[in-house]
Amino acid sequence: MTSEPLVEIKGLNFSYGERSILKGIDMTMAHGKVIAIMGGSGSGKTTLLRLIGGAVRPSSGNVKVAGKVVHELKRDELFLMRRKMSMLFQFGALFTDLSVFDNVAFQMREHTDLPESMIRDLVLMKLHAVGLRGAHDLMPAQLSGGMARRVALARSIALDPLLIMYDEPFTGLDPISLTVIGNLIRRLTDALGMTSIVVTHDVQESLKIVDQVYFISDGVIAAHGTPDEVRGSIAPFVHQFVHGEEDGPVSFHYPANAYARDLKLEGSFA
Amino acid sequence: MQRTTMDLWVGLFVMAGVGALLVLALKVGNLGTYSAADSYTLTGNFENIGGLKVRAPVKSAGVVVGRVTDIQFSTETYDALVIMSIDSRYQFPKDTFASILTSGLIGEQYIGLAAGGDDAMLKSGDKMMKTNSALVLEEMIGRFLFNKASEGDGNEDAQKN
Amino acid sequence: MPRRIVTGIQGIGHRVIDSVWRLGYASRFFLLTLLKSGTSLRRFGLIIRELYFTGVLSLIIIIVSGLFVGMVLGLQGYETLQRYGAESAVGTMVALSLLRELGPVVAALLFASRAGSAITAEIGLMKATEQLAAMEMMAVDPIARVVAPRFWAGVISMPLLAALFSAIGIFGGYLVAVILIGVDEGSFWSQMQGAVDFRYDIVNGVIKTFVFGIAITAIAVFEGYDASPTAEGVSGATTRTVVTSALAILGLDFILTSFMFRGMG
Numbered sequence: 253m254t255s256e257p258l259v260e261i262k263g264l265n266f267s268y269g270e271r272s273i274l275k276g277i278d279m280t281m282a283h284g285k286v287i288a289i290m291g292g293s294g295s296g297k298t299t300l301l302r303l304i305g306g307a308v309r310p311s312s313g314n315v316k317v318a319g320k321v322v323h324e325l326k327r328d329e330l331f332l333m334r335r336k337m338s339m340l341f342q343f344g345a346l347f348t349d350l351s352v353f354d355n356v357a358f359q360m361r362e363h364t365d366l367p368e369s370m371i372r373d374l375v376l377m378k379l380h381a382v383g384l385r386g387a388h389d390l391m392p393a394q395l396s397g398g399m400a401r402r403v404a405l406a407r408s409i410a411l412d413p414l415l416i417m418y419d420e421p422f423t424g425l426d427p428i429s430l431t432v433i434g435n436l437i438r439r440l441t442d443a444l445g446m447t448s449i450v451v452t453h454d455v456q457e458s459l460k461i462v463d464q465v466y467f468i469s470d471g472v473i474a475a476h477g478t479p480d481e482v483r484g485s486i487a488p489f490v491h492q493f494v495h496g497e498e499d500g501p502v503s504f505h506y507p508a509n510a511y512a513r514d515l516k517l518e519g520s521f522a
Numbered sequence: 523m524q525r526t527t528m529d530l531w532v533g534l535f536v537m538a539g540v541g542a543l544l545v546l547a548l549k550v551g552n553l554g555t556y557s558a559a560d561s562y563t564l565t566g567n568f569e570n571i572g573g574l575k576v577r578a579p580v581k582s583a584g585v586v587v588g589r590v591t592d593i594q595f596s597t598e599t600y601d602a603l604v605i606m607s608i609d610s611r612y613q614f615p616k617d618t619f620a621s622i623l624t625s626g627l628i629g630e631q632y633i634g635l636a637a638g639g640d641d642a643m644l645k646s647g648d649k650m651m652k653t654n655s656a657l658v659l660e661e662m663i664g665r666f667l668f669n670k671a672s673e674g675d676g677n678e679d680a681q682k683n
Numbered sequence: 684m685p686r687r688i689v690t691g692i693q694g695i696g697h698r699v700i701d702s703v704w705r706l707g708y709a710s711r712f713f714l715l716t717l718l719k720s721g722t723s724l725r726r727f728g729l730i731i732r733e734l735y736f737t738g739v740l741s742l743i744i745i746i747v748s749g750l751f752v753g754m755v756l757g758l759q760g761y762e763t764l765q766r767y768g769a770e771s772a773v774g775t776m777v778a779l780s781l782l783r784e785l786g787p788v789v790a791a792l793l794f795a796s797r798a799g800s801a802i803t804a805e806i807g808l809m810k811a812t813e814q815l816a817a818m819e820m821m822a823v824d825p826i827a828r829v830v831a832p833r834f835w836a837g838v839i840s841m842p843l844l845a846a847l848f849s850a851i852g853i854f855g856g857y858l859v860a861v862i863l864i865g866v867d868e869g870s871f872w873s874q875m876q877g878a879v880d881f882r883y884d885i886v887n888g889v890i891k892t893f894v895f896g897i898a899i900t901a902i903a904v905f906e907g908y909d910a911s912p913t914a915e916g917v918s919g920a921t922t923r924t925v926v927t928s929a930l931a932i933l934g935l936d937f938i939l940t941s942f943m944f945r946g947m948g
Binding site: 305307331332334335337338339341342343345346347348349358359362363 | 805808809812813814816817818819820821822823824828
């Protein structure tokens with residue numbers, strides 16, 4: 253394994269039209285680590301994942317994965333790179349027309365010429381790793397939210413990727429499933445020697461499993477550090493976020509005109 | 523759904539669809555008895571084709587032996603040139619008589635072939651020399667009225683004399 | 684007041700630019716689908732699966748509708764033709780109306796509302812639940828893997844379904860005219876066979892159904908792929924598929940008919 257970081261982000265800017273989402277992001281993510289990216293809703297976390305996966309192009313700056321600048325790759329080079337990364341979508345995004353088995357086997361069938369007997373063994377191994385070997389016959393519609401997330405996890409490790417990105421993996425799960433998914437992310441990362449990027453706003457669960465945390469607020473990195481550093485941080489934003497306080501640097505009110513003026517009370521007093 | 527069941531259904535579906543096409547072609551389109559593939563072409567000039575249309579049948583003794591494939595106006599002879607495609611199973615003598623007939627009083631018009639007695643047969647691309655124009659109802663009525671009128675004239679003349 | 688007129692003109696301009704842009708986008712999508720058909724044609728299993736959903740599942744509605752349309756044609760045709768003493772021509776009437784117009788058009792309309800809407804809903808839902816994005820991230824092109832097989836399955840199914848529709852419709856006409864009313868069976872078939880031409884009536888009808896099949900499935904896959912990824916987006920796209928397909932079928936039918944049957948008896 254090289255000492256060079258797997259993902260390197262330099263001076264990254266991104267905007268939708270005139271609305272700028274990310275402003276000058278710098279990050280490095282080492283091999284074999286679990287990195288959390290946290291921030292309020294709409295702070296550009298998911299966009300960051302899409303930039304790493306090459307689904308959108310940066311306005312300026314660049315993202316390097318395994319030494320290659322993602323947005324400079326041609327389409328087939330990008331597809332080749334994507335075989336080494338995978339992404340776990342918010343609600344799993346399992347293919348609803350395929351069974352659990354076929355979902356996990358999907359990439360093996362699309363990208364390799366492995367014989368069906370070997371695919372079967374591999375799929376059962378992946379499913380066993382997430383504890384759902386017995387569910388291989390079910391259709392996605394028959395799974396609970398937590399199970400679907402686990403199947404999606406098995407599917408995303410199907411081709412032993414170097415990098416897995418998780419887009420809000422904890423959303424809408426009960427506390428038990430939440431712990432199960434969190435521990436799976438940690439265990440699989442260690443066992444397979446891959447790198448995991450977890451985008452989430454579930455502070456408590458993710459602080460238990462990650463090596464490094466980045467806080468994004470208003471398109472810039474507000475703070476970063478190890479979980480312990482973050483817990484002890486006195487930076488106002490981090491403190492507000494970690495402890496879930498209503499008011500702080502992220503104010504409760506969306507920027508607005510003076511209250512009195514909006515209610516047209518000014519005139520009567522003037 | 524099991525893969526094999528699905529394959530079976532799709533197979534049945536494709537067979538039914540192709541079968542329906544075949545039924546349409548053979549039973550309804552009558553492709554079995556008349557095929558454009560093995561046929562030869564004959565032409566004929568007609569003074570007046572009346573309401574004859576492309577695709578009208580060519581019959582001999584009431585049996586369909588071919589179809590009209592094209593109708594043109596000839597600027598050399600100032601009449602209609604009719605091109606027909608005849609089933610190559612049916613050969614006709616050189617002096618075959620072609621006339622435009624009507625099935626029933628107001629039915630569709632077709633070309634009737636009446637075989638002659640020549641030993642030489644018509645070959646593909648030949649022109650039939652003996653043709654008979656369509657009977658046009660208006661002309662017939664016109665001629666009838668004209669005849670009546672001239673008969674009347676004749677009677678008047680006779681009375682004068 | 685002039686301000687309002689300007690906004691009105693801007694509105695018109697905006698809509699025109701929008702629809703031209705959308706048309707261009709749809710054409711580009713259609714070309715991409717054709718270009719990326721290699722995978723699905725090589726792995727024919729993908730198309731077979733979609734043939735089941737577009738073709739086999741549309742069979743019932745096509746067969747039942749075909750039978751009834753044919754029976755009604757037989758009944759009404761007999762009612763009208765017997766006034767002129769031409770009731771033996773009822774077979775001709777049923778066969779020609781089905782082969783030239785009703786078979787292709789009605790089968791296509793049914794196909795659009797049965798299979799076209801299902802294709803749009805399925806692709807739209809796959810988009811809404813991020814399945815297409817997931818596929819893209821797995822380095823699998825969703826156009827090649829999801830869109831193209833559905834497109835080809837639709838193009839293959841449509842002519843077969845329309846042929847079934849016409850054949851069963853003619854059988855329905857036969858049931859009513861010959862079995863029920865008692866028109867002479869021999870003259871029913873022979874008049875039909877005398878009037879129906881393989882090249883002009885049957886082949887032209889099949890060409891029509893091919894064109895309809897391409898139009899319907901192209902519209903259906905595009906609307907699904909282009910749907911906004913929400914529940915309302917998908918249901919709106921499904922409705923648009925049915926409406927646009929119906930208009931496309933009727934418009935194309937007029938154009939094709941005027942080219943095919945011009946000056947025919």
